[in-house]
Amino acid sequence: MAAPTRRQRTPRTAAPRWTRHAAGLGVLLMLAGAAAAGYHYLSQPGRMPLRVVEVSGQFRHLTTAAIRDTAGAAIDGGFFTCDMQKLRNAVLAMPWVADVSVRRVWPDRLQMRVSERTPLARWGDDALLGSDATVFSPDNRAAYAALVRLAGPHGSALRVAAFYRRAQRAAQLRDLQILELTLDARRHWWIRFADGLTVSLGREHRDARLAQFLRVYPRLVADPARRPARVDMRYAHGFAVQWRAAENAEDNPADNKIREKV
Numbered sequence: 001m002a003a004p005t006r007r008q009r010t011p012r013t014a015a016p017r018w019t020r021h022a023a024g025l026g027v028l029l030m031l032a033g034a035a036a037a038g039y040h041y042l043s044q045p046g047r048m049p050l051r052v053v054e055v056s057g058q059f060r061h062l063t064t065a066a067i068r069d070t071a072g073a074a075i076d077g078g079f080f081t082c083d084m085q086k087l088r089n090a091v092l093a094m095p096w097v098a099d100v101s102v103r104r105v106w107p108d109r110l111q112m113r114v115s116e117r118t119p120l121a122r123w124g125d126d127a128l129l130g131s132d133a134t135v136f137s138p139d140n141r142a143a144y145a146a147l148v149r150l151a152g153p154h155g156s157a158l159r160v161a162a163f164y165r166r167a168q169r170a171a172q173l174r175d176l177q178i179l180e181l182t183l184d185a186r187r188h189w190w191i192r193f194a195d196g197l198t199v200s201l202g203r204e205h206r207d208a209r210l211a212q213f214l215r216v217y218p219r220l221v222a223d224p225a226r227r228p229a230r231v232d233m234r235y236a237h238g239f240a241v242q243w244r245a246a247e248n249a250e251d252n253p254a255d256n257k258i259r260e261k262v
Contacts, residue, residue, distance in 0.1 A: 048078040048079040048080060048107065048108065049078050049079075049108060050075055050078060050079060050082060050108055050109070050110055051108040051109070052108060052109040052110070053068050053071050053072065053109075053110045053112065054109065054110065054111045054112065055067045055068060055071075055112050055114060056111070056112070056113050056114070057113055057114040057115060057116065058116070059114075059116050060116060061096040061116060061138065061140070062094070062096050062097065062114065062116050066094070067091060067094070067097075067112065067114055070090055070091055070093075070094060071087060071090065071091055071110070071112060073090070074086055074087045074089075074090035074091075075087060075110075079104060079106070079107060079108060082104075082110075084102055084104075087102055087110075088100055088101075088102050091112065091114065095117075095136045095137060095138040095139075096116050096117050096136070096138055097114055097115075097116065097117070098115045098116060098117045098118075098130065098132065098134070099114070099115045100112055100113065100114045100115070101113045117130040117131070117132070117134065117136060118130060118131040119131070119144055119147060120133075120147075120150075120161060120164075121147050121148045121149065121150045121161070121164065122141070122144060122145070122147050122148070122149045122150065123135050123149075123150055123151065123157065124149075124151045126141070127141070128141060128144060128147075129150055129157060129161060133157045133158040133161040133162075134157070135157050148164070148168075148178055148179060148180065148181065149179070149180045149181075150164055150180075150181050150182070151180075151181075151182045151183070152182065152183035153183065153185060153187075156183055159183070160181065160183050163181070163189070163206065163207075164178070164181045166207065167181060167191060167210055170210060170211065170214055171193070171214070173214070174214050174217050174218075176193050176194075176195075176197075176214075176217070177193060177194040178191060178192075178193060178194075179192050179193055179194045180192040186203070187203050188200065188201070188202055188203055189201040189202065189203070189206045191210070195227075196229065196244075197227075197228055197229065197230070197231065198229070198230045198231075199213055199230075199231045199232075199233060200230070200231070200232045200233060200234060201213075201233055201234070202233065202234035209233040209234070210233075212233060212239070213231060213233050213239070216239070220241065226243055226244075227243065227244045228241050228242070228243055228244070229242050229243060229244040229245075230242040
């Protein structure tokens with residue numbers, strides 16, 4: 001008998017590579033579409049509301065209740081849609097707030113860390129100056145009437161604060177307490193001390209002139225019977241002194257002002 005012949009199989013052909021790529025792309029598009037649909041659903045008004053605002057920080061003038069109220073009024077959406085920059089700016093606008101950080105915590109919480117301003121001085125007649133040289137106007141300014149008074153043109157707060165810090169350290173070495181420091185409209189520097197003495201430093205070489213004044217100060221107060229009222233340091237090789245009124249000042253006013261060389 002003849003041997004049976006094997007049935008020949010038709011070889012399989014592999015799917016084209018482009019079809020596999022197309023299938024993978026289709027899956028990715030489906031996942032992206034599902035994610036977009038989910039986000040769209042969750043971002044609708046009323047979905048995922050922010051229910052809790054946590055506030056942390058050390059406060060003397062601020063209160064957590066006031067910060068929560070301000071933040072609550074600025075919340076304009078849910079967990080995903082709330083404008084975080086708008087919220088942060090609203091809290092930063094509070095007079096005593098120096099900085100604030102805000103972050104979302106799933107699923108309905110905001111965590112806020114707030115730092116409070118520290119007043120360095122009074123600024124002009126109706127504001128305070130923070131330790132970061134920021135001018136601000138809180139309601140309780142009267143509580144800081146004993147602070148040194150600084151003043152200057154608009155935009156000069158950082159410059160004035162920096163010079164005040166240097167001048168304060170230098171003056172303390174002579175047991176002098178600065179009561180006022182002013183940069184006037186002509187950009188002239190003035191310092192008034194707690195004992196009433198006023199020093200004019202002019203526009204230029206303010207640090208050198210202040211150092212020169214502090215060097216000669218012991219000579220100016222050496223005589224207890226004669227105390228300086230005003231010292232003008234704007235001279236190239238000396239300074240002018242106006243003494244406090246004395247019994248003989250009315251008889252000879254010219255004696256009340258002298259110029260000395262250094």
